[in-house]
Amino acid sequence: MIRISTIDIVRTSLGGTGKLLPVAILITCAFAAFWLFPYDLGFLTQMLIMMVFVVSFDLILGYAGVATLGHAAMYGCGAYAAGLFAIHASPDPLLGLAVGAVIGALIAFFSGLLLMRAHGLSLLMLSIAITMVLQEIASKARDVTGGADGLTGISMTPILGVFEFDFIGKTAFWYAFSVLFIILVVLRVLVASPFGLALRGIKDSPSRMRAIGTPVYWRKVTAYVIGGTIAGIAGALSAQITSLVSVEAFNFALSADVMVMLILGGAGRLYGALIGTLVFMTVRHVAASIDPFNWLFVIGFMLLAVVFFLPDGLISLPRRVAGMIGARK
Amino acid sequence: MTVALSIVVDGIAYGMILFMISVGLSVTMGLMRIVNLAHGGFALLGGACAHVLTMRYGMPFVPALAASVIAVIVIAIPLERLVYRHIYRFSELEQVLATIGIVFVMIATVNLFLGSTLLTIRMPPEVSLPVNLGFKVLPLHRIIVIVVGLLMVTGLYLLVERTRFGIYLRAAVDNQNTAASLGIDTPKVYLAAFALGAGLAAVGGILGAELLPIEAYYPLRYMVLFLTVVTVGGMGSIVGSFIAALSLGILDTAGRYLLPDVGTIFFFLAIIALLALRPNGLLVRPS
Amino acid sequence: MTSGLRIRNLSKNFGGLQVARNITLDIPTGARAALIGPNGAGKTTFANLIIGALQPSSGSIHLDGKDISQLGEAARVRAGIAKTFQITNLFKDLSVRDNIRLPILEREHRTFRFLERHDGDAAIEAEVEELLADFRLLPLANRLVRSLAYGQQRLVELALTLSLKPRILILDEPAAGVPSSDSHLIVDAIKRLPTYLSVLIIEHDMKLVFEVASRIIVLVNGAVLVEGTPEEISRDLRVRELYLGAGHG
């Protein structure tokens, strides 16, 4: 019985062979990256964590159309929760992820009750303010969090009791990738479901949504909680893999980066979130290591180029190119 | 009693600086409704220019201020013609991306020529003289800022609410096509408003540099502060921004006087409460 | 217990402006009523008060004997009240088909079936197709609503509202923007509606009003001026002076 339903889930999420392609590509990419850049696993893992984080924001911004600048609130809380749980309760990674998820969800729920009533600039500001308050609390509660020095002393037991976190970061890489993969599958099912359609409806016209009997506010809170759960997981991943949590986890810059990466890749498309993160982080990494002094030029011009030439984000690049080739024929 | 008085005086003096540095944003973002994250960039350019003029070339402060504001406007005009003009039509999210891109380029440019250290602006020494108000000592600089701020808010209020330009601008922002088909030269109106916003940003950057010193990362460092003032004031309302800046100044100052240990938390909680009660800001246009 | 909509002493102020004055009305089950009146009389406001988009300053609204005055908009829709918008309000970035599908999914409480696909239910899909066909929207079904002509959007607006299967249907100028040639689509749609459904139609097209309404309520300055059969109304001198003008009668 359970077997059948899991197969069903996978089938609906994949939705026929045509949609299997991106999944195959994703797995291939992971293996390729693993073999091609064996020395950059640390960076790649960071990127995977960031992808989990950005994809969680995509649900909120890309699908439900709720623009916040405080997504780091859930990330940071997830990170601290997982870190403290590892130190004081249990060093089991999967349990820690669950704790991060629950805390992310709780923070999203309580802040969502307030945030989801707001719109526009006011929403941006409220979400920033909430994150600031959390950051301030984290940095004041030095006895618990280590304050600005960071929360130290996190060490994890092997995943499932088998896979130990190794020095090179292989386990961490596959761990982060598995989490990302599972979350992507879940989100694909979710956005294709009636709930996903309802979110798009809310993004499009909340007033009409209300007029068809939808409690828009609660739908948004639900979406925010789901997004927050995943953001909490991303935070927990980062705490477990870095073995340290710092107050920077609540940084405004982190929330802003997430938004930039998402729009860059293409909001409202799960793969857009992945591509945006991939490109932004790679360009930043490479540009900053080639010329740390002037790399901002590169990023700045890249952002401008994308908005001007690929208004739907990087994910529309193949379609654009195909269109141009088609037009030429 | 004296504490209360001190809070009000210091708060207003600080609030006026907040107003000064964010008034340009309440023109571009509030009135023109562009999500202009590059606002701080124009303040930075103005400040950097004033730094070069006063420190390297020894120009006196007032002419340097004027020259820097003009320089920023001169930069803003082609930038509007070539880049911003297209940004107006973008969705809000695209505007975020585009203006962040612009601000990165601005930062990188200043960084390239002037490095990332503090760029001070030399002011006449009299400006920092303490003025004794009887119950309180205030630097002359703050008094100047208060006066300039008052002039600015009055001028802008009259411009936006009482002149044909104000009507044209608001109409063009509401619906560009319709405004154009009524004969309003929308590109010109936008250009003028944008140049105004950029110029004000420069003024704010320079006059506010006493508290928020200019350095390459200025636009990012204080972005939240600019956004706070405009949000609390209400989009599109200059007077709202003014009141918001003063209230925030007083609030923040009160927090520092009375609850210094939890000042920041207090400040942001107050903003949260305020926005929860008045989601559209203190003052908004009729909606 | 009365069935249908019972409105008592409904009032609404916008600042100093009173746009609903003590309106008392009954719209019994199965009614075909029309609400007419000069521009700015308060018709749209009245409709918004009923669906809950606005809260009344005073007065009460009962549906089938139950007080719904305190319910929010979404809850009232679920209780069976639906309205079309005078100025179209659609999901512009969704296809025409999704615009119809979405309300049906909501109506059927499917939203939280996270594991289903939104287009996975055969019965719902059949209903969607039928509605599209009824309004001749099939050829446009996969277009984004954004790219439709205004008149076409009006039809989507109506189809979308009907897809909610309301028991009280309020139509705010359903024919505005629909060419006279196609207004019969709307008339037909209204005539086809099941009889357990009450319809309140707000319209300035008198031809359409006389064709579908069996009762007409005239609203002037926020208050009910008269209420009567179409014949009575078209004979009423005050209504002719204030509203109908010389062309009618």
Added chain:
Amino acid sequence: MAETLLELENVVAGYGETHILRNLSLKVVQGERLAIIGRNGVGKTTTLNTVMGLTRQHSGTIRLKGQPIDRLPPHKRSRLGLGLVPQTRDIFPSLTVEENLQAGVRNGASIEEAYDLFPRLKERRRNGGRQLSGGEQQMLAVARTLMGKPDIILLDEPLEGLAPVICERLVAVFQELSRRGHTIVLVEQHTAIALDFAERVIIIEQGGIVFEGAASELKSNKELLDRHVGIAAPHH
């Protein structure tokens, strides 16, 4: 023979890359009353918007008073004497009624004239545009365009949503404007009103003109009307 005021020659226009108008040609002569009718979505609005410069024109020429205006931005076209009342009304929501009117004022027009025409607007002069009822918005849209004293007025379903009395009054206003020498192009769904008002009628179908002739001709030719517009006898 009165002179040609506005001329479209082989105009191709549309949204993005799609073509809605396909080689549309038409002439409007000084002082005439022209009606454009047609089913939903055939391109009536697109025609007016293209003349105003609001849609993308791919090819063809538009001349106003003999001067090509294809390259001109909308505000320049407006200053040459074009005025459009858009179908979607497009009231400026954050301006008050009075400011909406002021935004349209050119050539020393007086707002009082608009208030005389629509006393309802005067009552609501301090209201925000967003707060108006549908019909009030329509009145404001018409009045605002008239503030520019356009020589040629493009009306896109201006009677929509207005009470019958107001409709009658508005039609009378249009007639008066026409008498004063303004040229009027009316797009209207109510065929009956359109035929009563106009001298000449154009029927558009699929982005092209399928009929052009005197209003009287159409009125008497039910069969023709039926074929293109699909209307039984115009009801009155």
Added chain:
Amino acid sequence: ETIKVGVIATFSGPNAIWGKQFKEAIQVYVAQHGNEVNGNTIEFIYKDVGGPNPDASKAAAQELLIREGVKYLAGFDFTPNALAVAPLINQAKVPAIIFNAATSAINKQSKYFVRTSFTLWQVAVPAAQWAAKNGAKKVVTAVSDYNPGIDAETAFGSAFEQQGGTIVEKIRMPLQTTDFAPFMQRIKNSGADTVFAFLPAGPATFAFTKAYSENGLKEAGIGFIGTGETDETTIDALGEQAIGLTTAYHYSDVHTSDLNRAFAAKLGELFPKSRANMASMGAYDGAHLIYKMIELAGTDGDKAIEAAKGLSWESPRGPVSIDPTSRHVVQNVYIRRVERDGGRLVNREFDLVKSVPDLGFDR
């Protein structure tokens, strides 16, 4: 054989100054001493982490250790960035030389950490002792509200009270503060004769010192004692208002010694626009320590750490040594006053407290 040293620091973004100072000082050291030790070529590899970012710091360390096979890690401007690599260096047994991160507790996280900069205890305690000796009776402490600030507050407070003084009030100022006028009022009202301040160098210090001079505190006779507020890289920006500010710190670029003059000369030759500060000195001595460790122990991490313990040498900042227990540098702390020197402002040393160890290690 080439021995690689990985330097993890901030080379981009608002804190890029750290990386820049580190790198320049290392290059000066290499220019003076060559790049060979015992026939091995030393190669420094720089990795940017863009600011306080422990995730990036750990990833950078992994990459350096695995791909580049570095035998020494160095750099670390921010405490979390240093802490994040502790598990890695423990596993890899690779020494990590900290050029800045100033929290005492870092060195407890791994026995492979050695620090050539300073800790707040190390400079704040001498500041308190000097103030007490020079007439301060009642002091108000005003510090930025984050760990380093709290360290400074506690260190100064306990030392000052030990000397018989009173701390009349402890003010903690939020890090984001831009307007210090309210705090100036409180400082005045506190009735103190001296204010001890700690703020991160940069905009905060700029606004603080400005407020100090504009609100008439000097006139009111309230003295100022600080630590690193008058850092050489921002001191000129502080302008006239900085003149007369007194600080206790371990390095000034106008320290008078031949070594320092040679260092300054080389720096001026290689990077004409640059000015040395404590970060430069941390990196310069760090480079020296690495050379020494390689000379004594090659690439054996454990041996290298043992070799470092107790090492002492003459640095441009004065005599220094590595305390064997805390693996932290023991050095003189100088009392300086800001003066104008030609076109620039300098920290002129006029007094000193000799051979101060990390007084915070055992707290």
